[in-house]
Amino acid sequence: MTLKLARSIGESLARTRNAVFSRVAALVGASEVTEATWGEIEDLLIQADVGVDTTLYLVDRLRRRARDEAMLQEGKLRQALREELRALLPDPRPLHLDDAAMSVLLMIGVNGSGKTTSIAKLAHHLRLEGRTVLLAAGDTFRAAASDQLDVWAQRAGVDIVRGPDGGDPGAVAFDAIHSGLAHHTDVVIVDTAGRLHTQFNLMAELQKIHRVISKAVDGAPHETILVLDATTGQNALSQARHFQEAVEVTGALMAKLDSTAKGGIVFSVARELGLPVLFLGTGERIGDLVPFDADAFVDGLMKQDIQGD
Numbered sequence: 284m285t286l287k288l289a290r291s292i293g294e295s296l297a298r299t300r301n302a303v304f305s306r307v308a309a310l311v312g313a314s315e316v317t318e319a320t321w322g323e324i325e326d327l328l329i330q331a332d333v334g335v336d337t338t339l340y341l342v343d344r345l346r347r348r349a350r351d352e353a354m355l356q357e358g359k360l361r362q363a364l365r366e367e368l369r370a371l372l373p374d375p376r377p378l379h380l381d382d383a384a385m386s387v388l389l390m391i392g393v394n395g396s397g398k399t400t401s402i403a404k405l406a407h408h409l410r411l412e413g414r415t416v417l418l419a420a421g422d423t424f425r426a427a428a429s430d431q432l433d434v435w436a437q438r439a440g441v442d443i444v445r446g447p448d449g450g451d452p453g454a455v456a457f458d459a460i461h462s463g464l465a466h467h468t469d470v471v472i473v474d475t476a477g478r479l480h481t482q483f484n485l486m487a488e489l490q491k492i493h494r495v496i497s498k499a500v501d502g503a504p505h506e507t508i509l510v511l512d513a514t515t516g517q518n519a520l521s522q523a524r525h526f527q528e529a530v531e532v533t534g535a536l537m538a539k540l541d542s543t544a545k546g547g548i549v550f551s552v553a554r555e556l557g558l559p560v561l562f563l564g565t566g567e568r569i570g571d572l573v574p575f576d577a578d579a580f581v582d583g584l585m586k587q588d589i590q591g592d
Contacts, residue, residue, distance in 0.1 A: 291573050293583035295565035299546030303331040304584040311345065311360045321346060331547035332516035337554050341367055365585050371550045372577035373559055379505045379533070380414075385463050386470045387496050387503035391489060391530070392510035393522055394477030397538030399428070401510045401564055402472055403435030404572035405536070408562075410440060414469035418443040419459030421452040421492060422476045424485075432474055438569050452476065452488060453495040460499045473504070486529040493530050508561060510536045511552070516545040523556050538564035541571075549580065 307327050310320050321342060328338040348363045380386040388405070392398040406416045418436050420443055422428035429445045436443040444459035446452075456473045463471040473496065475489055496503045509532045511519040526532055535552055540563050552558050560575040 289579040292579040295541040296583040298544040302544035332545040333547035334551035369581045386505045388472045389504040389507045396512040398510040403439045406439040406441045416441040417468045419473040420445045421474045423450045424476045513540045514543040534561040536562040
């Protein structure tokens with residue numbers, strides 16, 4: 284973990300830290316923790332959209348440790364909080380990319396989640412790693428969607444394959460993949476409609492695109508990444524469950540983390556859905572996307588110093 288990465292994550296968590304976790308840390312750091320204190324801690328964690336189930340589990344773990352390990356001395360219970368938060372998050376992993384052949388990433392998410400900008404940020408991130416990237420404008424249902432992605436593709440410095448408005452999204456994905464193969468592209472990123480999870484026909488369309496991709500390239504899609512808007516809190520959790528029913532989601536990208544005090548949703552996504560968070564959106568610029576780091580995330584919430592490599 285680099286110090287730059289840690290600082291970027293820490294800065295994006297400022298609202299969540301200031302609104303909730305700094306207060307939680309102060310409560311567990313007190314010399315006396317009463318029943319009322321535990322209740323206040325629960326309320327604060329739920330306010331940060333850690334989720335009721337995960338909050339109750341976390342507080343129960345802390346209460347047990349406070350009782351069994353005599354941790355009420357200054358600082359010890361606060362460290363226990365950090366350890367328990369960290370235990371909720373899986374170790375970060377890199378993208379599953381095929382370095383020997385072209386990789387395909389399928390991007391899904393509802394309208395307004397930040398999917399278009401996140402795709403461009405991801406393309407930019409991959410370019411900085413030295414990979415060539417091609418975008419597929421698979422959201423053909425909204426007239427402006429391809430135009431928006433085209434603008435962001437230019438900012439990211441990557442090419443894009445488009446189809447006619449209202450055309451077949453699967454055909455766009457197919458054309459982009461074959462263009463990528465012909466030009467020895469490293470990664471093709473396929474956008475999809477910002478579908479509402481209650482619309483059965485659109486979920487069926489997503490499954491169709493998934494089938495097209497899997498037939499075109501062996502092992503594809505190598506990742507199916509769900510873009511979630513961190514500002515929506517528990518609504519993001521509901522969205523994720525619906526998308527998981529439609530396709531095999533392999534990871535999440537949490538967008539707009541810097542704009543919310545509900546950053547605790549990351550813990551719900553990890554624990555209740557078993558879904559690894561792969562990237563965090565930390566701002567509005569093209570470079571404001573960082574790989575998820577569990578240690579930096581928890582330290583950013585607790586405002587602990589981080590030593591980079």
